[in-house]
Amino acid sequence: MIQFQNITKIYPPHSFGExxxxxxxxxxxxxxxxxxxxxxxxxAGKTTLLKLLLAEEKPTxxxxxxxxxxxxxxxxxxxxxxxxxxxxxxQDYKLFPSKTTCENIAYVMEVMGASxxxxxxxVQEVLEIVGLTSRAYNFPEExxxxxxxxxAIARALxxxxxxxxxxxxxxxxxxxxxxxxxxxxxxxxxxGATVILATHDKQIINILGKRVITLEQGRxxxxxxxxxxxx
Amino acid sequence: MLISLxxxxxxxxxxxxxxxxxxxxxxxxxxxxISLVTSLFLFRDISQFLIxxxxxxxxxSVYFKAATQEEDILQLREEIDKIPEVKxxxxxxxETALERFIQRYKDNQVIMESLxxxxxxxxxxxxxxxxxxSQYITxxxxxxxxxxxxxxxxxxxxxxxxxxxxIFSITSTINKTGIGFSLILAIVAILxxxxxxxxxxxxxxxxxxxxxLVGASNWFIRGPFLVQGAISGFAAALxxxxxxxxxxxxxxPKLEILLPGFNIFNSFIGSLGLLFLIQxxxxxxxxxxxxxxxxxxxxxx
Numbered sequence: 001m002i003q004f005q006n007i008t009k010i011y012p013p014h015s016f017g018e019x020x021x022x023x024x025x026x027x028x029x030x031x032x033x034x035x036x037x038x039x040x041x042x043x044a045g046k047t048t049l050l051k052l053l054l055a056e057e058k059p060t061x062x063x064x065x066x067x068x069x070x071x072x073x074x075x076x077x078x079x080x081x082x083x084x085x086x087x088x089x090x091q092d093y094k095l096f097p098s099k100t101t102c103e104n105i106a107y108v109m110e111v112m113g114a115s116x117x118x119x120x121x122x123v124q125e126v127l128e129i130v131g132l133t134s135r136a137y138n139f140p141e142e143x144x145x146x147x148x149x150x151x152a153i154a155r156a157l158x159x160x161x162x163x164x165x166x167x168x169x170x171x172x173x174x175x176x177x178x179x180x181x182x183x184x185x186x187x188x189x190x191x192g193a194t195v196i197l198a199t200h201d202k203q204i205i206n207i208l209g210k211r212v213i214t215l216e217q218g219r220x221x222x223x224x225x226x227x228x229x230x231x
Numbered sequence: 232m233l234i235s236l237x238x239x240x241x242x243x244x245x246x247x248x249x250x251x252x253x254x255x256x257x258x259x260x261x262x263x264x265i266s267l268v269t270s271l272f273l274f275r276d277i278s279q280f281l282i283x284x285x286x287x288x289x290x291x292s293v294y295f296k297a298a299t300q301e302e303d304i305l306q307l308r309e310e311i312d313k314i315p316e317v318k319x320x321x322x323x324x325x326e327t328a329l330e331r332f333i334q335r336y337k338d339n340q341v342i343m344e345s346l347x348x349x350x351x352x353x354x355x356x357x358x359x360x361x362x363x364x365s366q367y368i369t370x371x372x373x374x375x376x377x378x379x380x381x382x383x384x385x386x387x388x389x390x391x392x393x394x395x396x397x398i399f400s401i402t403s404t405i406n407k408t409g410i411g412f413s414l415i416l417a418i419v420a421i422l423x424x425x426x427x428x429x430x431x432x433x434x435x436x437x438x439x440x441x442x443x444l445v446g447a448s449n450w451f452i453r454g455p456f457l458v459q460g461a462i463s464g465f466a467a468a469l470x471x472x473x474x475x476x477x478x479x480x481x482x483x484p485k486l487e488i489l490l491p492g493f494n495i496f497n498s499f500i501g502s503l504g505l506l507f508l509i510q511x512x513x514x515x516x517x518x519x520x521x522x523x524x525x526x527x528x529x530x531x532x
Contacts, residue, residue, distance in 0.1 A: 084446035094441040110238050111447040
């Protein structure tokens with residue numbers, strides 16, 4: 001379903017720095033309904049890979065396919081068609097500061113043209129799943145780090161996308177919440193979604209027992225079917 | 232489609248009402264811009280009034296020899312009246328001229344005494360007004376070639392020519408500089424308003440990129456900003472209209488002392504509909520066009 005073909009991403013130098021090689025000649029495939037974890041130290045290139053899939057960044061070399069479509073041949077005005085099929089949990093949440101929890105979560109469904117009833121039903125449901133019913137009308141700045149992260153998760157799930165990209169979705173959560181979120185991701189996966197999880201949390205990887213791709217300095221050093229976190 | 236439109240409008244309204252500080256700043260700048268456009272409009276009214284009242288004062292007088300019969304003069308008057316460039320012709324007989332003279336100098340002892348000695352030295356005349364200062368030359372040409380030429384003692388166009396030409400050049404300069412000045416001011420004002428909106432949108436660039444990343448189409452992103460710009464523009468137009476109505480109501484009597492016969496409040500009320508349309512057009516147009524231009528570069532993510 002998703003295929004990275006010899007991807008290299010080099011960031012041009014800023015005024016005094018050197019060029020940064022974020023990803024170097026990376027190739028792998030993710031099948032439909034697969035659960036893949038991408039692990040590595042921070043700076044290993046995990047987030048860059050996800051950005052390349054979302055067409056947020058362009059590769060320096062290589063191609064990324066989503067369902068046989070070359071992601072970087074899509075016109076910017078049509079990116080939304082691709083992105084609606086992917087639910088992304090961003091590392092820095094990327095919530096709308098001027099929208100309440102409810103509005104943040106509902107936004108994706110609104111842009112897709114869902115009916116009001118459908119939206120309010122789904123929002124209620126997702127709020128319960130992430131345990132934020134009491135925070136429905138708060139703005140992001142009134143929420144704690146963990147709560148914001150859960151809003152971000154709820155927003156990525158609400159429209160039941162085919163693919164979930166989770167970039168460090170548990171970075172700000174305590175161990176109890178972390179387990180809840182992982183269970184949630186597993187449940188979504190069971191319901192038929194493809195999940196790509198980028199993390200550096202050793203415990204999570206070891207609990208999951210799913211495919212693990214290990215990145216180091218932009219290169220894949222391991223790709224194991226039932227991987228463990230090894231460094 | 233309809234549901235998207237509803238959502239875009241609601242979202243624009245929420246953005247407007249939640250970012251009060253920013254909305255107020257935008258409205259404030261727009262009020263300044265629209266006020267400027269409105270004042271230019273009013274300034275045009277004032278300058279047109281000034282120009283026409285200046286031109287109103289210009290005329291030429293044709294003096295007839297003392298022996299000329301009144302009938303001949305009246306006949307000539309009829310013929311002059313037929314010239315399309317002529318606005319009106321007034322006949323001043325010797326007696327009327329004397330009455331006016333006495334009226335004007337009745338307090339001057341010396342003049343009155345000498346007048347009593349000489350009798351009536353004044354000549355009958357026709358005062359001719361043309362529609363425009365440049366048309367007097369046609370009238371004098373007619374007089375010089377007409378069969379009445381030998382009845383005429385003098386035409387004072389030649390004495391007044393420099394003044395008439397001067398007025399003509401002043402009025403056209405006022406018009407030209409007025410237009411140039413208005414254009415420059417309008418451009419400056421529009422640039423300031425545009426920049427304010429650009430900064431407001433720059434503030435939201437993160438939000439715009441997130442909208443793109445979660446799958447919003449360009450129109451769904453642009454829409455609320457356009458609505459927000461339009462609301463600001465509409466509010467600014469309304470506020471400006473209220474300010475001007477109030478200010479002119481109190482200012483008008485004072486201005487009327489300076490420019491007798493010109494009531495700026497009435498002229499403002501008279502063109503209220505057109506003015507409000509111009510204001511709304513400026514406000515909403517500025518808001519919408521600035522938003523479209525400013526948002527463009529953030530829609531590439």
